[in-house]
Amino acid sequence: MEKFVKNTILAAGNILLKSRKKNLKIEKKENAGYVTEADLECEKFIIESISNEFPGHSVLAEEGGEQLGHGEYKWIIDPLDGTTNFVHGLPCFCVSIACEYKDEIIIGAIYNPVTNELFFAEKGKGAYLNDEQITVSKKERVSDSLLATGFYYHKGEKLDTAIDKFRKLKQGSMAVRRMGSAAIDLAYTACGIFDGYWEKGISPWDVAAGLLIVKEAGGRVSNYTGRDSSVYDREILASNGLIHQEMVDLLNG
Ligand code: IPD
Ligand code: CA
Ligand code: CA
Secondary structure, X not given: OHHHHHHHHHHHHHHHHHHHXXXXXXXXXXXXXXXXXXXXXXXXXXXXXXXXXOOOXXXXXXXXXXXXXXXXXXXXXXXXXXXXXXXXXXXXXXXXXXXXXXXXXXXXXXXXXXXXXXXXXXXXXXXXXXXXXXXXOOOOOHHHOEEEEOOOOOOOHHHXXXXXXXXXXXXXXXXXXXXXXXHHHHHHHHOOOOOEXXXXXXXXHHHHXXXXXXXXXXXXXXXXXXXXXXXXXXXXXXXXXXXXXXXXXXXXX
């Protein structure tokens, strides 16, 4: 499975890279940013690769919805995470592929084709960036930490709450970044660039791979109250573990 996932995500990333240079058809989704030809082409390629290799496996993909198979495996795919960056030419976007078995994520891969960074984790086997094992940071206090967050597409009241939390975490930390790709936020938390990341309004395909990569790198993942969370929860808090409780307190303070 590892070889298949790595080959597939590298090829999918190249599809995005090539599409960047073409004059793409771009549409705006209501309250949900853009969808481009690149998303669709990339997703089609990944789903076809999975059904050729593993006929019968289920698929949950951002653009195509859910396709039910008959087994206990489900692939959770974001063919392009960081679409707004992609559309505007900011080189911070990636492909995210995860495999769930009996309701547990067992494989996660995230690939940024511009920087050529491939993050990979298999349950129980550690997390890797381009074949080098990675671990979360060792920062012990939020005041020394570089954090990341995101804001989902809906505006209005929910945005006010998100900005309120942003203010608290910004005041409490060294700095906060907003990369525009939840998967990259998680990957960078796993390799210790970020010490923690939080976001509300995320979808399973945004976080499924990254959640496993952070855990396998020694980090902790929960909801905002610090309880274990699943990819189907709409909020996530990921950190190096050491600053987790402090982040929970700031998010709920
Ligand atoms: C979005 C990005 C963004 C996050 C949003 C996601 P998309 O995914 O991950 O960073 O803040 O919540 O929806 O639309 O680029 O695939
Ligand atoms: Ca996404
Ligand atoms: Ca997407």
